[in-house]
Amino acid sequence: NDGSDDSQFNMLKKLELSIENHHVLIDYCKHKNIQFLSTAFDLDSIDLLKSLGINLFKIPSGEITNLPYLQKIGKMNTQVIVSTGMCVMQDIEDAVNELVKSGTNRENISVLHCTTDYPTAMKDVNLKAMLSIQSKLNVPVGYSDHTLGIEVPIAAVAMGACIIEKHFTLDRSLPGPDHKASLEPKELAAMVKAIRNIEQAIGSETKEPTETERQNILIARKSIHLSQSLEEGHVLTSADLIMKRPGDGISPMKMQEVLGKKIVSNLAQEHKLNWEDLE
Numbered sequence: 001n002d003g004s005d006d007s008q009f010n011m012l013k014k015l016e017l018s019i020e021n022h023h024v025l026i027d028y029c030k031h032k033n034i035q036f037l038s039t040a041f042d043l044d045s046i047d048l049l050k051s052l053g054i055n056l057f058k059i060p061s062g063e064i065t066n067l068p069y070l071q072k073i074g075k076m077n078t079q080v081i082v083s084t085g086m087c088v089m090q091d092i093e094d095a096v097n098e099l100v101k102s103g104t105n106r107e108n109i110s111v112l113h114c115t116t117d118y119p120t121a122m123k124d125v126n127l128k129a130m131l132s133i134q135s136k137l138n139v140p141v142g143y144s145d146h147t148l149g150i151e152v153p154i155a156a157v158a159m160g161a162c163i164i165e166k167h168f169t170l171d172r173s174l175p176g177p178d179h180k181a182s183l184e185p186k187e188l189a190a191m192v193k194a195i196r197n198i199e200q201a202i203g204s205e206t207k208e209p210t211e212t213e214r215q216n217i218l219i220a221r222k223s224i225h226l227s228q229s230l231e232e233g234h235v236l237t238s239a240d241l242i243m244k245r246p247g248d249g250i251s252p253m254k255m256q257e258v259l260g261k262k263i264v265s266n267l268a269q270e271h272k273l274n275w276e277d278l279e
Contacts, residue, residue: 074102221247
């Protein structure tokens with residue numbers, strides 16, 4: 001034994017929160033209108049969180065194959081978020097099925113795609129797996145992020161994530177294993193702001209011009225004009241035509257209908273054609 005277990009235990013002991021600490025945090029969250037959430041890593045901790053009135057349980061990646069743990073959470077029929085680091089799809093299906101079998105409504109389950117590696121390299125993120133989870137299990141999906149920076153969670157939201165988990169610290173230089181891969185307050189604020197922007201930017205699946213674009217159509221698009229002055233009775237050829245702004249005349253897409261037509265009066269160079277000019 002190299003003492004590493006002992007030192008990890010001592011480290012965790014120092015970081016341990018008392019029940020009083022939990023009450024302080026829960027009250028502060030209520031005051032700030034934030035939902036308090038803590039993750040249980042064993043059966044006793046589930047009881048502790050339940051006694052504190054927690055009604056949303058997060059299952060960490062390491063517990064997704066812990067059947068007694070899944071059954072205990074499943075029986076409570078609360079909202080459940082399942083993290084899926086180190087999983088293949090079957091592991092996730094099995095865990096979700098156990099939760100449902102134990103008494104949790106399927107509608108109450110959300111699943112986070114995750115890579116258990118601190119920090120996660122970009123090549124290991126595999127955001128598309130989140131979409132596979134969504135289509136396979138038909139549950140709301142999110143992304144639990146351990147990359148450095150904020151761009152991957154923002155991309156996840158653009159791809160349909162409705163929950164983002166991100167490690168957060170007041171100072172990355174504090175002692176302890178997780179600070180280095182965490183965001184500081186300003187970065188977290190920047191991430192949230194970017195995500196809110198992306199949520200607006202996602203829009204609908206309909207491709208259509210916005211109100212502003214509609215006003216710009218006349219300015220930006222072109223109409224059929226004459227490249228030179230022409231006399232009455234002239235039969236139009238492509239050499240006679242030039243496509244110029246604004247877009248409130250005959251559309252260049254109608255060029256074939258214009259070619260071969262006679263003009264009914266003398267027309268000046270640059271004249272914007274309209275149907276009344278044509279025989």
